[in-house]
Each structure stands twice: as structure tokens, then as C-alpha cells.
Amino acid sequence: xxxxxxxxxxxxxxxxxxxxxxxxxxxxxxxxxxxxxxxxxxxxxxxxxxxxxxxxxxxxxxxxxxxxxxxxxxxxxxxxxxxxxxxxxxxxxxxxxxxxxxxxxxxxxxxxxxxxxxxxxxxxxxxxxxxxxxxxxxxxxxxxxxxxxxxx
Amino acid sequence: xxxxxxxxxxxxxxxxxxxxxxxxxxxxxxxxxxxxxxxxxxxxxxxxxxxxxxxxxxxxxxxxxxxxxxxxxxxxxxxxxxxxxxxxxxxxxxxxxxxxxxxxxxxxxxxxxxxxxxxxxxxxxxxxxxxxxxxxxxxxxxxxxxxxxxxxxxxxxxxxxxxxxxxxxxxxxxxxxxxxxxxxxxxxxxxxxxxxxx
Numbered sequence: 001x002x003x004x005x006x007x008x009x010x011x012x013x014x015x016x017x018x019x020x021x022x023x024x025x026x027x028x029x030x031x032x033x034x035x036x037x038x039x040x041x042x043x044x045x046x047x048x049x050x051x052x053x054x055x056x057x058x059x060x061x062x063x064x065x066x067x068x069x070x071x072x073x074x075x076x077x078x079x080x081x082x083x084x085x086x087x088x089x090x091x092x093x094x095x096x097x098x099x100x101x102x103x104x105x106x107x108x109x110x111x112x113x114x115x116x117x118x119x120x121x122x123x124x125x126x127x128x129x130x131x132x133x134x135x136x137x138x139x140x141x142x143x144x145x146x147x148x149x150x151x152x
Numbered sequence: 153x154x155x156x157x158x159x160x161x162x163x164x165x166x167x168x169x170x171x172x173x174x175x176x177x178x179x180x181x182x183x184x185x186x187x188x189x190x191x192x193x194x195x196x197x198x199x200x201x202x203x204x205x206x207x208x209x210x211x212x213x214x215x216x217x218x219x220x221x222x223x224x225x226x227x228x229x230x231x232x233x234x235x236x237x238x239x240x241x242x243x244x245x246x247x248x249x250x251x252x253x254x255x256x257x258x259x260x261x262x263x264x265x266x267x268x269x270x271x272x273x274x275x276x277x278x279x280x281x282x283x284x285x286x287x288x289x290x291x292x293x294x295x296x297x298x299x300x301x302x303x304x305x306x307x308x309x310x311x312x313x314x315x316x317x318x319x320x321x322x323x324x325x326x327x328x329x330x331x332x333x334x335x336x337x338x339x340x341x342x343x344x345x346x347x348x349x350x
Contacts, residue, residue, distance in 0.1 A: 129268075138304070145301070
């Protein structure tokens, strides 16, 4: 029988371990960019937590900042949590989690492609959807498409 | 010695009808049919048909439009519907979907085309042998459709290849596709070998 982990208890354990880098919100945990690899590794490798599956990585542009959202699944404990990381819009950089979950690799490339957030420590940081030589990152809110600005 | 038989089942009407059919065919087929050369009417053998080179060529071309298997998005399924027995483009000699552009003469542009895929489609068109025709199927192929201002989508196939017939719809139903192909056939029938295709 599986047991569900409680988000608050996970937050408490992380706070004990890492102090003020973890902010517990009602529905998700927010961590700082610098602490992300350590906390993700802790969530993955700690017995009793076992978040061994990275369901999804995505990003959102709030015009003054980016937010990255990681959806982690602990199959053993039948629990899903969301990790959020804030990231500045100038020189946007986030540590890559591709070393922990290989599945992050392509999704981080896609985020780089569409948002222009580069992932430090990623083994293959280049565009994935758009072509080499494309200017700009289309899912940024301030993105303008030159070809269509004039008429349409 | 008397052989004991089980009582026979009375023959059913179907069996009786079959038996009568076989018997009558057998009765009518007692002699070999001679070589047609021996009995075919002399006038039929020497029959002549008068037409123009254009007429004969265009008739052949419009009656055997072979589409290349290059479909980019969801309109494809309406094309598959049109090519399956219910709508049956085989009636017009179009059912031979070629996997090689060198054997095809019709490019059916079915669906949204991204700029990343565009060089491949252009290359396929260039690999097709003349004469060749292009049908833009659906809103995306005509103008990019709802993606017309997207950073990733080609706003209409006519930016890449010359389009002969536009079939509107999102997606067009197989009937619309058949009507479009009919329009294309009418267009082909007006072609002439003395007038090079633009």
C-alpha cells in the first residue's frame, strides 16, 4: 500500500536541512536557484521521499521575472509535488537538473529555445524546436516577430 | 452386397439453384471458343479515333494524378478518408500514393507547415517530375490558418510552391476535396503542350 506524503512535512524536512532557501506555499515549494540542485538531489535520493521521476519542466514569463516549474513524482509514495524557482530576466541562468533526471535534458533545451533561459551544467545546451540562427525566444512576453509586425 | 446409406438430407433451395447454374453453364460450354482474330468484325479491328495531342495527353494526365505521400498535419486524415473506399479517389485514378516524389505528379498540401519542415517540402516539390500540380488543402495550407502570425508556421504554401487549386475548410471534408480535384482536372484539361506551364 502506498502512502501519501504531505507537502508540509516535506517542506519542514527541507527547511531543517537547508534553512531559509525553501519557501512553503500552499500548493508548491519555492526554492532559490542556487539551492535547486541540492534540494532536487535531496528529494530524489532521500529514503522516505524518493522523488525518482521528473514529470515535467516548464517555465512562465511574468514580465518582471521567469519562473521555472518542476513537477516531481514519487512513485513509491504516490505523491506529486511542484518546485518553483524564480529567475531574473537579464542573463537568465538556472542550474540544470539533467544530471539527476535525464528526462530533463530535452525539456530544458526546449525552455532555452523558447524562453532563452540557459541551464548551467547541461550537457547539450542548444535549440531544439527552432532552427539554428533564429533570432529571439518566442515565448518571452516582449518577443516581437519582425516578419509580421508590419502588416498583420 | 447392399451398401447401407444414411438417409439423405433434402437439398436446400440454395444448393438446387447452384446445381442448376452449373448444369446450364456446362451445357453451354461444350465447345472451345475460337481465337478472336477469326470472328471479330473487320471494321472494329481497323477502328480509328481522332483527337488532338493535347486532348490525349491531358486526358491521360488528369486521369492518373498520383499524389506524393507528403502530408504535414491533421488535414491528412480527411485525405485518407477521401482515398478510402467510402469516397474512393480510385475512381479518378488517384489512389496510387507514391512514396517517392519522382513517381508522383500531385502535391496535396494537407496541413500546417512549420518553417523547420519547409525546406523538405520545397525539396520534395523540386524532385517531382514535370508536369506537376499542387493543391492547397485547408486553411493552414492556404494562408497559415489560425497560425498565420506564428513565429514557426509558413503562412501559406504559396510562399514555397506554386499552388494550382485552393480547397477551403478546416479541415475540408472529403467531398470538398473531391470537388477540388475535379477543379484541378478541369484546369489540366485546358493545358497545352505548346504553352509551357508557368
